[in-house]
Amino acid sequence: MMLLSTRGLSKHFDGLQAVQDVDFDLPIGQVRALIGPNGAGKTTLVGMICGRIEPSEGRVFFDEVDITALPAHKRIMLGMAYTFQITSVFSRLPAAENVALAARRRLHGDKVDTAVKEALDQVGLLERMDQEAGDLSYGHQRLLEIAMGLVQKPRLLILDEPTQGLADSEITDFKNLIRELAGDTTILLIEHNMNVVMETADQVTVLNFGEVLAEGTPDEIHANAAVQAAYLGTG
Missing domain, CATH: 3.40.50.300 (P-loop containing nucleotide triphosphate hydrolases)
Incomplete structure (x- = not known):
């Protein structure tokens, strides 16, 4: 199909x-x-x-x-989830909050935190969850954007x-x-x-x-x- x-x-x-x-x-x-x-x-x-x-x-x-x-x-x-060729993260927000904004399209409450950690772990950024997105390297910003897509399932x-x-x-x-x-x-x-x-x-x-x-x-x-x-x- x-x-x-x-x-x-x-x-x-x-x-x-x-x-x-x-x-x-x-x-x-x-x-x-x-x-x-x-x-x-x-x-x-x-x-x-x-x-x-x-x-x-x-x-x-x-x-x-x-x-x-x-x-x-x-x-x-x-x-549908689409990650851009040019990163579109919110640079002044922590990595976790970037992913949480995407997660809240489908989840609420404690489920958001669990989904955020799972998505960040999938792309190897769990240890950087509290770091501001703008301070991440360009490559890590790309991975963060993928996590923002993944968390939407x-x-x-x-x-x-x-x-x-x-x-x-x-x-x-x-x-x-x-x-x-x-x-x-x-x-x-x-x-x-x-x-x-x-x-x-x-x-x-x-x-x-x-x-x-x-x-x-x-x-x-x-x-x-x-x-x-x-x-x-x-x-």
């Missing part, structure tokens, strides 16, 4: 076609990587899926319900460049986290780090010039001549 689908999804800005006629299907429980060169339309496509960008044409379906007209906050209530977790700014050890921990979540949470991963893609994704969708160039397993994508020419820099 598909959790997320798009049909004919397109977006143009002043004549520039950023995304063109994208049909996309994401089954429940799958980890899907979305890759492509800079300017391929990945962020625009995800923005339309999340409700932050209005499509020029096409439809978005979540759990087989047409949500094209729903604003972003209502999509969150349906079970989303049905669909969308991660936009989550490993950007992470140290090698943190990337290893992130890959382990994705493996831990796989199956229970449907994940859409926008990622440039091909090692992360190859080691965590069940399926990969490649965008190029706003269109779907290829879809398949990581091995199939790595061996695809068109993908090699357009993105992987070989062939």
Whole structure:
């Protein structure tokens, strides 16, 4: 069963076609990587899926319900969580309070504290829970944002460049986290780090010039001549 689908999804800005006629299907429980060169339309496509960008044409379906007209906050209530390519934490608040703000969308009372500690522990930040978010390193702010997504127990977790700014050890921990979540949470991963893609994704969708160039397993994508020419820099 598909959790997320798009049909004919397109977006143009002043004549520039950023995304063109994208049909996309994401089954429940799958980890899907979305890759492509800079300017391929990945962020625009995800923005339309999340409700932050209005499509020029096409439809978005979540759990087989047409949500094209729903604003972003209502999509969150349906079970979408989206972490940004640029961190969006509240820098003057402690890490724990950042996560608590997200948790209170679905929880109350003591359950919030328990969920916050669990989410921070999942991303390796439990020991930094009282530290102001603005004092965290950039990589730790990215992990904090992931914790803010996880604490909502989303049905669909969308991660936009989550490993950007992470140290090698943190990337290893992130890959382990994705493996831990796989199956229970449907994940859409926008990622440039091909090692992360190859080691965590069940399926990969490649965008190029706003269109779907290829879809398949990581091995199939790595061996695809068109993908090699357009993105992987070989062939």
